[in-house]
Amino acid sequence: MVDFFIGVCELSKSFIFAAAKKIKMAKKNQKKAPEVEYELLEKPEEIAGRLERGEAFVKKNSKIFGGILVAGILLIAAVLYFQIDKQNKDKKAQAEMFQAVYYFEQDSTDYALNGDGSNAGFLKIVDQYSGTNSANLAHFYIGSIYLSEGNHQKAVDHLKKFSAGDYFVQARAFALLGDAYMELGNTKEAISNYKKAVDHKENKHFAPRYLSKLAIAYEEAGELDNAIKTWGTIEDKYFESFEFTNARKHKARLEGLASK
Template sequence: MNEVYPLTAGFFVSICELIKSLIFAGEKFYRMAKKETKKAPEVEYELLEKPEVIAGRLERGEAFIKKNSKVFGGILIAGILIIAGVLYFQIDKQNKNKKAQSEMFQAVYYFEQDSTDLALNGDGSNSGFLKIVDQYSGTAAANLAHFYIGSIYLSEGQFQKAADHLKKFSADDYFVQARAFALLGDAYLELGNTKDAIASYKKAIDHKENKHFAPRYLNKLAIAYEEAGEIENAIKTYGIIEDKYYESFEYTNARKHKARLEGLASK
């Protein structure tokens, strides 16, 4: 521990200076309070404290610090180790993410070519999405891989697996995240879980709403409401498309189904 002491000398000096300033501040406050209570004469002056008193107090402070130098040294070393650990973790994560993105390139290509098996499991030379999420968990690449895996499983009718992966995906991009919420809603709806399907579609609609995709998600929401037997909510949802998104592709379909449901509700 003798090697630690030189590293902490500057720290000890700073502590001494702090103690010194606190001593003077305390004495000054005491003198000011004494003047106020005893109403001293008009001529105000400050008594200089005896040098031997100051020296004694500083010596006691320095002695305390020297006595506990191992403690202060341990705290300093612990702080350095924590900082080093955080930096190492961040650098390691960045390196893993770069490697994962490089390996993910071929899987994305297979996905775009509808070669879903190769996209999921790889081709023997290149990793698939499943290996990427397992090997590079916690990276941005693995996060995006969950979106691709969920999309593939949904298209293959494996709805529970689709939901499991889509729930793990998160992104700031308004288009991809909203799309993920909508796909999750599709998976829940296929599983007969209308409650979670409705919640997911609402998230898709509310996530930085835009006129191009909101009508599509509203249409899905209306279908989920109807599946859940909430006819009035389904009518209201179709009405939003009719009133707010009259230029959208879903407009005509919304008017038709709204009229149909209003007819059912009136019976």
């Protein structure tokens, strides 16, 4: 029993000794860190030397720094000027575009495109006010007019330059591009643009119409399975649409052809 007690005491002593040794080493390390950290502060001549070298470097490269500063100022000024100039141009373009839009709505397409002698048409607006929101919208109108007149390649050229945040108008532009490509016999691009029209923030009122165009394009390209699937989408999802009856009819017809 005595031996056991002595053994426990010896073991406890060794644990206590080891713990004390670790604490002593930790304190020793903690003392060294501040010495390293504040070593530079204890040498003011070193700080002064570094400041002098930094000042000399700036003086030596003052022209470079000055050039960078001037270039930055000029860049900011150019960006501001461009934005203000673009806004001013856009206001003028909107004012001139008013009459052209009126002619477009009245089906006076020649005046809408070329102007009436007093007011600018869409073609002049896209040329004179390039890069503005009004010129962007004018491309949509021009493409629509050319498509209605049978100038399909010109319609493609202008509609491809148009982009809009309004998803109704953008989807319509994709569909018109699809129509133009179909007329040009390019079913691959027609399919691509009809799919964009369908997928661009899908709308229950317009999607069935675009799906119908897509199905016709698939059939024209000989892709009967995709055409059947597309008509089926109208049948399943848009049963209240005007296109529903035609979808059922054409789906049944194509299924008959596919089974032969």
